Amino acid sequence: MPLSHPSHRQDRRRAEVAVNPVFTREPVVIPRDRIPDGELDNDTAYQVVHDELMLDGNARLNLATFVTTWMEPKARDLMAECADKNMIDKDEYPRTADLEQRCVRMLADLWHAEDPAEATGCSTTGSSEACMLAGLALKRRWQHRRRAAGQPADRPNIVMGINVQVCWEKFANYWDVEARLVPMDGDRFHLTAEEAVRYCDENTIGVVAIMGSTFDGSYEPVAGICAALDRLHEEHGWDVPVHVDGASGAMIAPFCDADLEWDFRLPRVASINTSGHKYGLVYPGVGWVVWRDAAALPDDLVFRVNYLGGEMPTFALNFSRPGAQVVAQYYNFLRLGHDGYRRIQQYCRDVATDLARRIAGLGAFRLITDGSHLPVFAFTLADDETGYSVFDVSAALREQGWLVPAYTFPRNREDLAVLRIVVRNGFSHDLGDLLIDALERALPRLRGQDKPQHGRESAGFSHGADSPQAQHQPTS
Numbered sequence: 001m002p003l004s005h006p007s008h009r010q011d012r013r014r015a016e017v018a019v020n021p022v023f024t025r026e027p028v029v030i031p032r033d034r035i036p037d038g039e040l041d042n043d044t045a046y047q048v049v050h051d052e053l054m055l056d057g058n059a060r061l062n063l064a065t066f067v068t069t070w071m072e073p074k075a076r077d078l079m080a081e082c083a084d085k086n087m088i089d090k091d092e093y094p095r096t097a098d099l100e101q102r103c104v105r106m107l108a109d110l111w112h113a114e115d116p117a118e119a120t121g122c123s124t125t126g127s128s129e130a131c132m133l134a135g136l137a138l139k140r141r142w143q144h145r146r147r148a149a150g151q152p153a154d155r156p157n158i159v160m161g162i163n164v165q166v167c168w169e170k171f172a173n174y175w176d177v178e179a180r181l182v183p184m185d186g187d188r189f190h191l192t193a194e195e196a197v198r199y200c201d202e203n204t205i206g207v208v209a210i211m212g213s214t215f216d217g218s219y220e221p222v223a224g225i226c227a228a229l230d231r232l233h234e235e236h237g238w239d240v241p242v243h244v245d246g247a248s249g250a251m252i253a254p255f256c257d258a259d260l261e262w263d264f265r266l267p268r269v270a271s272i273n274t275s276g277h278k279y280g281l282v283y284p285g286v287g288w289v290v291w292r293d294a295a296a297l298p299d300d301l302v303f304r305v306n307y308l309g310g311e312m313p314t315f316a317l318n319f320s321r322p323g324a325q326v327v328a329q330y331y332n333f334l335r336l337g338h339d340g341y342r343r344i345q346q347y348c349r350d351v352a353t354d355l356a357r358r359i360a361g362l363g364a365f366r367l368i369t370d371g372s373h374l375p376v377f378a379f380t381l382a383d384d385e386t387g388y389s390v391f392d393v394s395a396a397l398r399e400q401g402w403l404v405p406a407y408t409f410p411r412n413r414e415d416l417a418v419l420r421i422v423v424r425n426g427f428s429h430d431l432g433d434l435l436i437d438a439l440e441r442a443l444p445r446l447r448g449q450d451k452p453q454h455g456r457e458s459a460g461f462s463h464g465a466d467s468p469q470a471q472h473q474p475t476s
C-alpha cells in the first residue's frame with residue numbers, strides 16, 4: 001500500500017482517469033493505478049496531467065507554507081538549464097560543485113564564522129536532511145569524547161523544545177537518540193535557557209535552538225541558552241554544543257536583526273542549518289548546513305568521492321540530487337545581495353506586523369506573536385468569543401480561497417488552538433487588505449453561531465504523521 005493522504009480515498013471510486021473528449025479523436029481511458037499498456041500523444045498526456053493538477057490550491061493564497069512559491073523568470077530559466085545536472089556528479093559538473101562551495105562560504109560569512117574559508121558545509125534537499133546531518137555530527141562527536149574518556153557512549157540524548165519541527169523527532173527516532181522534549185508551559189511556547197539546562201546531563205549530545213518556531217514564528221533565545229550552557233560546563237564539566245535550526249530565521253535575522261547574536265559569534269554554536277527554499281527564496285528543495293570549523297564535523301562521517309582525478313569530501317544522506325536548486329540559490333545571492341535580501345525580508349516583516357496589528361484590531365482575536373521575529377504570527381480567539389472556533393475561522397477563510405491553518409499547541413498547552421499566517425515574498429500589503437476583508441466578511445456569521453462547528457479534527461494542515469507529537473505539527 002502506498003503511503004497516502006486521506007484525500008486520495010475519493011480517487012478510489014473509479015479505476016480510470018477520465019480524459020476530456022476534446023483532446024482525443026477516439027475515446028481514451030487511462031488506468032489510474034497501473035502503467036498504461038500503450039502510449040499517449042504528448043499533448044494529450046500533458047493536458048491530462050495539467051488538468052489534474054489544476055485542483056491543487058492557489059499558492060499565492062496559501063498562507064500555511066514557508067516554502068517559496070514564486071521565482072523570477074530569469075531564475076526559472078537557469079533552473080530549466082540545469083534540470084539535467086546531478087549534484088553528486090562532481091566530476092561531470094565541476095562548475096556546479098564550485099557554486100555549491102561558494103554558497104557554503106557565503107553562508108558561513110553571513111553567519112559570522114571566524115574563518116569562512118575553514119567552515120565546512122554542504123547543500124541538502126532541505127532543512128530536514130540538514131538537521132539529520134547536524135544531529136549525526138553532534139552524536140558522533142559526543143561518542144568520540146566519551147570513548148576517549150573511557151566512558152559509556154550508548155545512551156545519547158538531545159534536548160529541544162517540544163515546538164521542534166518533526167524532522168528532529170525523526171532524527172532522534174531513526175538514529176536512536178533519546179529526544180528530551182521540553183514541554184510548553186503557560187505563556188512559554190518555546191525553549192528557554194533555564195529549561196534547556198535542566199534537561200541536560202553527561203549524555204546530552206547537544207541542544208537544538210530554533211530561530212523561528214514553526215508554531216508561532218518566535219526566535220528562541222540562542223545567546224541565553226549558550227550562556228546557561230557555559231555555566232553548566234563550569235559547574236559539571238558537561239560541554240554541550242548547540243545546533244541552531246535556522247530553517248527560516250537564518251535567512252531573516254542576518255538581514256533584519258543584524259545586531260542579534262544567535263550565530264557563530266557565539267562560540268557554543270557548532271552548526272547552523274537553513275532551508276534555501278524558505279526565506280532563501282529558492283523553489284523546493286534545497287537546504288544548507290554549515291559547521292563552524294572542521295573540528296565540529298567528525299572526519300569519520302565524511303566520504304571521499306572521485307573528483308577530477310582528485311578527491312572531494314561529501315557528507316549527505318542522498319546520492320543523486322538536482323543541481324538546479326543550488327544554482328538558483330547562487331543566482332539569488334548574486335542577484336539580490338545583502339541589500340536585496342534585506343529589502344525583501346523587511347517588507348515581509350512590515351506586512352506581517354501590520355497585518356497582525358490589524359487582526360488584533362478586529363476585536364475577535366488575541367495575538368500569540370506579532371510577526372516581529374519571523375514574518376509569521378499566530379493568533380487565537382479573544383476570551384469572550386465562544387460561539388465559534390479557530391477551525392471555523394479557517395474553514396470560513398477557505399470558502400473564500402485562503403488557506404490559513406488552524407492547529408492546537410503541543411503538550412501542556414493542548415487547550416490552546418491558534419491560526420497562523422506565514423508572510424512570504426509576494427504577499428503584499430494589498431493581499432493583506434483582501435485578507436482583512438475576508439475576515440470582516442466571515443466574522444458576523446461566525447459570531448452569530450451559538451456553538452463551534454469545526455473542532456480540532458478539522459485541523460487539516462497537520463503533517464498527519466502518526467506519532468502523538470507529530471499530530472500537533474503545523475505544516476511548513
Ligand SMILES: *Cc1c(COP(=O)(O)O)cnc(C)c1O
Nearest residue numbers: 126127128165214245247275476
Ligand atoms: C521547515 C522547517 C524544517 C524542515 O525543513 P525542510 O526544508 O522542509 O525539510 C525544520 N525546522 C524548522 C524550524 C522548519 O521551519
